[in-house]
Amino acid sequence: xxxxxxxxxxxxxxxxxxxxxxxxxxxxxxxxxxxxxxxxxxxxxxxxxxxxxxxxxxxxxxxxxxxxxxxxxxxxxxxxxxxxxxxxxxxxxxxxxxxxxxxxxxxxxxxxxxxxxxxxxxxxxxxxxxxxxxxxxxxxxxxxxxxxxxxxxxxxxxxxxxxxxxxxxxxxxxxxxxxxxxxxxxxxxxxxxxxxxxxxxxxxxxxxxxxxxxxxxxxxxxxxxxxxxxxxxxxxxxxxxxxxxxxxxxxxxxxxxxxxxxxxxxxxxxxxxxxxxxxxxxxxxxxxxxxxxxxxxxxxxxxxxxxxxxxxxxxxxxxxxxxxxxxxxxxxxxxxxxxxxxxxxxxxxxxxxxxxxxxxxxxxxxxxxxxxx
Amino acid sequence: xxxxxxxxxxxxxxxxxxxxxxxxxxxxxxxxxxxxxxxxxxxxxxxxxxxxxxxxxxxxxxxxxxxxxxxxxxxxxxxxxxxxxxxxxxxxxxxxxxxxxxxxxxxxxxxxxxxxxxxxxxxxxxxxxxxxxxxxxxxxxxxxxxxxxxxxxxxxxxxxxxxxxxxxxxxxxxxxxxxxxxxxxxxxxxxxxxxxxxxxxxxxxxxxxxxxxxxxxxxxxxxxxxxxxxxxxxxxxxxxxxxxxxxxxxxxxxxxxxxxxxxxxxxxxxxxxxxxxxxxxxxxxxxxxxxxxxxxxxxxxxxxxxxxxxxxxxxxxxxxxxxxxxxxxxxxxxxxx
Numbered sequence: 001x002x003x004x005x006x007x008x009x010x011x012x013x014x015x016x017x018x019x020x021x022x023x024x025x026x027x028x029x030x031x032x033x034x035x036x037x038x039x040x041x042x043x044x045x046x047x048x049x050x051x052x053x054x055x056x057x058x059x060x061x062x063x064x065x066x067x068x069x070x071x072x073x074x075x076x077x078x079x080x081x082x083x084x085x086x087x088x089x090x091x092x093x094x095x096x097x098x099x100x101x102x103x104x105x106x107x108x109x110x111x112x113x114x115x116x117x118x119x120x121x122x123x124x125x126x127x128x129x130x131x132x133x134x135x136x137x138x139x140x141x142x143x144x145x146x147x148x149x150x151x152x153x154x155x156x157x158x159x160x161x162x163x164x165x166x167x168x169x170x171x172x173x174x175x176x177x178x179x180x181x182x183x184x185x186x187x188x189x190x191x192x193x194x195x196x197x198x199x200x201x202x203x204x205x206x207x208x209x210x211x212x213x214x215x216x217x218x219x220x221x222x223x224x225x226x227x228x229x230x231x232x233x234x235x236x237x238x239x240x241x242x243x244x245x246x247x248x249x250x251x252x253x254x255x256x257x258x259x260x261x262x263x264x265x266x267x268x269x270x271x272x273x274x275x276x277x278x279x280x281x282x283x284x285x286x287x288x289x290x291x292x293x294x295x296x297x298x299x300x301x302x303x304x305x306x307x308x309x310x311x312x313x314x315x316x317x318x319x320x321x322x323x324x325x326x327x328x329x330x331x332x333x334x335x336x337x338x339x340x341x342x343x344x345x346x347x348x349x350x351x352x353x354x355x356x357x358x359x360x361x362x363x364x365x366x367x368x369x370x371x372x373x
Numbered sequence: 374x375x376x377x378x379x380x381x382x383x384x385x386x387x388x389x390x391x392x393x394x395x396x397x398x399x400x401x402x403x404x405x406x407x408x409x410x411x412x413x414x415x416x417x418x419x420x421x422x423x424x425x426x427x428x429x430x431x432x433x434x435x436x437x438x439x440x441x442x443x444x445x446x447x448x449x450x451x452x453x454x455x456x457x458x459x460x461x462x463x464x465x466x467x468x469x470x471x472x473x474x475x476x477x478x479x480x481x482x483x484x485x486x487x488x489x490x491x492x493x494x495x496x497x498x499x500x501x502x503x504x505x506x507x508x509x510x511x512x513x514x515x516x517x518x519x520x521x522x523x524x525x526x527x528x529x530x531x532x533x534x535x536x537x538x539x540x541x542x543x544x545x546x547x548x549x550x551x552x553x554x555x556x557x558x559x560x561x562x563x564x565x566x567x568x569x570x571x572x573x574x575x576x577x578x579x580x581x582x583x584x585x586x587x588x589x590x591x592x593x594x595x596x597x598x599x600x601x602x603x604x605x606x607x608x609x610x611x612x613x614x615x616x617x618x619x620x621x622x623x624x625x626x627x628x629x630x631x632x633x634x635x636x637x638x639x640x641x642x643x644x645x646x647x648x649x650x651x652x653x654x655x656x657x658x659x660x661x662x663x664x665x666x667x668x669x670x671x672x673x674x675x676x677x678x679x680x681x682x683x684x685x686x687x688x689x690x691x692x693x694x695x696x697x698x699x700x701x702x703x704x705x706x707x708x709x710x
Contacts, residue, residue, distance in 0.1 A: 336485030
């Protein structure tokens with residue numbers, strides 16, 4: 001029998017194809033790299049990150065306190081904190097809302113079912129950027145300007161600059177107080193279990209917290225004041241943050257809702273029937289039988305949604321919320337280090353995404369092992 | 374067979390790399406089109422109208438360069454650039470030159486890797502408020518929220534100004550000025566800031582210009598200048614001399630209409646300007662009579678100014694510093710000699 005030539009032998013072909021592919025990828029990277037180095041050289045530029053230590057010279061509207069005389073590095077840090085602030089809040093809210101939407105989609109109540117359906121179709125099928133602009137320009141900015149805004153003087157202000165409530169000013173006793181309250185809560189829970197009285201577990205920490213507050217005076221209260229142009233003091237939820245958060249949450253929860261619905265529908269019908277035959281009602285069945293099993297199916301795609309939300313938060317640049325992308329493009333532009341700024345952006349998002357992905361995988365694994373025989 | 378493929382691959386790779394190195398003049402001539410970066414949202418300077426046509430002061434200079442290099446002012450492909458991406462577009466070679474209200478600064482010339490031509494418009498940063506606002510001068514804006522667009526010198530200028538005056542403010546930066554104006558109109562910003570010419574342009578384009586008031590102070594020098602990628606001095610020379618050609622023409626009182634009557638001029642300065650005698654333009658790769666093409670296409674500096682920003686336009690920006698040096702301004706056409 002004639003020997004099969006190696007280029008027709010499937011054992012070799014698969015390896016060969018992979019080698020060819022690898023070579024092509026490396027070649028492409030080398031070309032891009034050479035191209036970049038050459039054009040930088042041609043323009044007498046160097047790829048260095050030394051600009052990071054120089055003073056930024058621009059202002060950042062919100063986030064951790066930042067002075068224009070501080071370094072670019074600090075500016076990037078403020079941007080990262082702002083990204084995490086909107087991203088993590090968004091993840092929590094989108095998860096909660098997504099579960100509500102997903103379960104509503106399966107509801108036998110016609111109205112609830114239809115509302116959830118329209119919600120999902122609407123938010124899933126319109127671009128996120130448009131939604132962000134919509135919530136910013138057509139909703140949040142339509143609130144009256146700071147001076148004409150809704151308010152309870154000294155306590156609450158709502159205007160198109162955002163919502164301001166009193167803030168807490170930490171004192172020397174703050175940490176002691178927080179630790180004492182945490183210890184108090186743990187103790188009460190332990191006690192409540194021991195004496196089998198849940199009321200104690202709820203009331204005792206409350207009493208402890210109030211008494212502790214009166215004795216230690218752990219926080220001062222920072223009352224917001226209406227200045228000439230805007231509200232100063234207190235803690236503010238800015239218009240930009242609100243619009244971005246709302247858009248991200250609504251958009252992501254539509255996808256999350258579909259994932260939840262899919263996961264629940266993937267559970268065998270027999271589980272419902274068995275549960276019903278044991279005398280459990282709809283809510284109990286969902287809570288005790290269906291959702292725990294559905295979680296196993298929905299956690300990996302849910303993780304993808306978390307990654308999407310985090311990455312989508314970079315659209316903040318469109319509405320002046322100073323997230324890391326916004327700050328980095330300003331920094332790159334002001335200092336002329338666009339390439340470096342882009343590199344930093346890539347590294348930041350990659351790091352955040354990999355961490356989220358790792359946590360989701362860990363959670364998922366713990367689940368599957370518990371579920372395995 | 375295999376060797377040939379490899380050789381071909383290597384060849385195409387090297388050509389890919391070297392293509393980026395060819396000089397701009399050849400690239401533009403070969404392409405038959407000038408790729409010019411402009412603003413598309415600043416009426417009077419660079420604006421894309423509803424018919425898809427670009428017009429404005431900066432746009433006319435794109436046409437002038439195309440006329441000089443390709444002999445045809447219509448051979449321009451306009452690329453709208455935001456403030457934030459304009460330098461990257463030049464660094465990456467996406468555009469050949471940018472005429473887009475950009476301030477000439479040392480860091481942009483040095484670290485950002487740009488080469489600048491002559492100033493086409495002397496400007497300064499100003500602040501605009503709503504007419505009904507009680508603010509009289511910039512320091513009255515203590516505690517206010519001010520909006521501008523991202524990646525501009527104005528961000529740092531206004532920050533410096535408030536720091537020097539020891540006043541507080543909040544700065545919101547948007548990627549394009551339309552969003553800045555939207556936030557301003559909704560009352561999210563108490564004031565907007567950018568170059569005085571930009572504010573004048575925005576006010577003129579508004580539904581009711583009397584809604585806005587520009588504060589009297591100018592807080593910075595903003596020499597607006599065309600720029601190209603660093604490292605191609607021939608190409609930069611071309612941009613430079615196209616701009617100077619428009620200034621020289623105004624000094625000689627040569628206009629789009631009367632230029633042909635100067636052919637018989639006995640003045641050697643004018644004869645050199647028109648390329649009737651050698652003027653050195655061949656040294657940077659243009660024909661000696663390139664200025665004739667430029668003036669026939671767009672007119673002299675004064676004509677470009679009047680057409681886009683002058684008294685008969687909505688903007689009506691006084692020429693001020695942009696007058697010829699002979700009339701007390703800063704505009705000075707370097708001699709053709």
